[in-house]
Amino acid sequence: MRHTQVARYAIGALGVSSLLLASACGAGSKTGAAQAKNVGCDITQPTSSTTVNVLAYNSSAIDPFTNTMIASCGSDTLKFKHDPIDFAGQVQKTATTLNGTTGTYDIVEGYSLVIPQYADKLEPLDSYFAKYKDKFKLGDLDKTMLEGMTYDGKLYGLPTQANVTTFAYRKDIFDELGIQPPKTFEELKAAAAKIQASGKVKYPLAMPLLASGDISTRYSLGLYSQGTSYIDPTTKKLTFTSPAGTKSLQWLKDLTPYMDPQVTTFDQPKVQQQMFNGTAAIAEMYSGRMLDLTQEKNSKYYKDFGFFTAPSLEPGGKPWATVSVDGWTIPKNTKVDKDLLFQVMAASISEAAAKDAVPAALPSRTGIANASNMPWYDAVQGALSAGAPTPPMERWTSDLQTQTREFLAQGITGKVSVQDALQKAQAVGEKVIAADGS
Structure with a gap:
């Protein structure tokens, strides 16, 4: 997988929250609601009163898109509810809302590995993407980031930004x-x-x-x-x-x-x-x-x-790096019109919103970030152009990592030899894969 544009794991079950906390970005935002309100939101407003509940943790990389969505798309008939939350809270609430018969949230901010983990609980977005591609200029979205939101040939998330x-x-x-x-x-x-x-x-x-x-x-x-x-x-x-x-x-x-x-x-x-x-x-x-x-x-x-x-592990190898993609998803169990929700998500990743997100975020919209507005642009671009991949899109990845990481730690700290640590991880990993059945 190659990546020629600047762009940039993951929400799993509650049992893997410690892994996911490591993926969160910094806190704070440079894009306030007042600033975001000037972006504009060309969507078809609902004719009756509608409230959209948004689950997205607060960070300087995510806030510009959340604020744009809420401040610019709200109207007399369309209201948004978004309570400040940290990443740990989002992990817990994501699992709860997606596993319920009726979810609490209508739009959920997700990550690359949330897609295979919850694909059967998320709304496929391909038809909406095709319908609104021209209106919201979705053809300008980075292809690798779209791949990071795709599982088994279906698009389940609309990418906002990524980390490298x-x-x-x-x-x-x-x-x-x-x-x-x-x-x-x-x-x-x-x-x-x-x-x-x-x-x-x-x-x-x-x-x-x-x-x-x-x-x-x-x-x-x-x-x-x-x-x-x-x-x-x-x-x-x-x-x-x-x-x-x-x-x-x-x-x-x-x-x-x-x-x-x-x-x-x-x-x-x-x-x-x-x-x-x-x-x-x-x-x-x-x-x-x-x-x-x-x-x-x-x-x-x-x-x-x-x-x-990121340097390569050995001369001539790929960089020691990965591309972690963030994006908006729609739970299947939402009661709000999904067409409306997609429009709102698409409007939130406009060119103006993407510009507001730089340099805190590497936006999904190409041509926004560059060396003049992002000091680490060249470092990131070096990894992307050398083929840094997105995390493996497999249902078992989170469980595999959760159940084998203790052995990796033992090997690194010297409690056991590297060989013994990896043999233990291999044995447990094989059981995880077998239990998944994929």
Whole structure:
């Protein structure tokens, strides 16, 4: 899968909420309701009083689209209800509303992996997309992001924006020590070792390896970088004990001497905080968190941060990165006219809304973000143009990650050998796949 435009896991059952929390972006928004009201909303207004309940967590990447929807599309007959909520709350409410006979929400903000997880509970959008493609200029939406909202040949979500695995670094430290942004993991290790040896930063590398969530994503990035995933495309077998699986986990373990000893308790906000306070000089996060690094209110180093494309695990490989897509979905159990809901969603991702979302978000509408309005544009584009994929669209992915991540953590921390950890993950993973029946 290739991606030539700038664009950028996932809501599963309540049991995987810890994994999903790792995927959330930063908080806050630069697009208020008053500003969004000026965008305009060319939809067919309902003739009778209609209330649309919207479930979307608050973040600088999502708020511009939510605010545009609510502030610009409301009328005497169309009202919106959207209560402020954090990502953890959204995860819980999504599971509840989609699993009920009658849902509480009519529009639900979702992620790449929510699609296969809840496809049978979401409204397919293909017919609406075709009907309104010209009116709302939906042909301008990034194709890879549309693929990230598609499962089994059907479109279930209208993409708003996406996140791409991106690296940030302290330009001042790199310049002083004569270090270039690494292009491979060997170079990444060498850079971290040189910074550590200089005494400038004790643990220069920061990665979100939270044992209850993020660790699964970071392990899978190593697979993507080697051109594979959890299932080998040729043998159709799980890859935990394959050479690619071994290399993916071994590299994370090999980097731990340059990371805080408590790294398996770190999610993305903690990684971000390390960069804020200067206790890390290189950090990996989703691109949606990069804006916070450039804000003077957050760190005295705000002028010293630079960005680079995720390095490859080995020379010539794909970047150690993924594209996590966000988008609007319509629950099947909503009682509101679905045609109206689609129009509202389409209006919320207008060109004006997309411009308001930059640089906090990488909007689904192409041609909006560029190097002049997004400092990490080139870093993100490097990953996308090199073929960074969206997460695997399989129903079993969330369960697989939930039930195997403890073994990955054991391997990284040295409680068991890398080989033993992967053998345990392979055995449990095979049971997960068999139970799914797909």
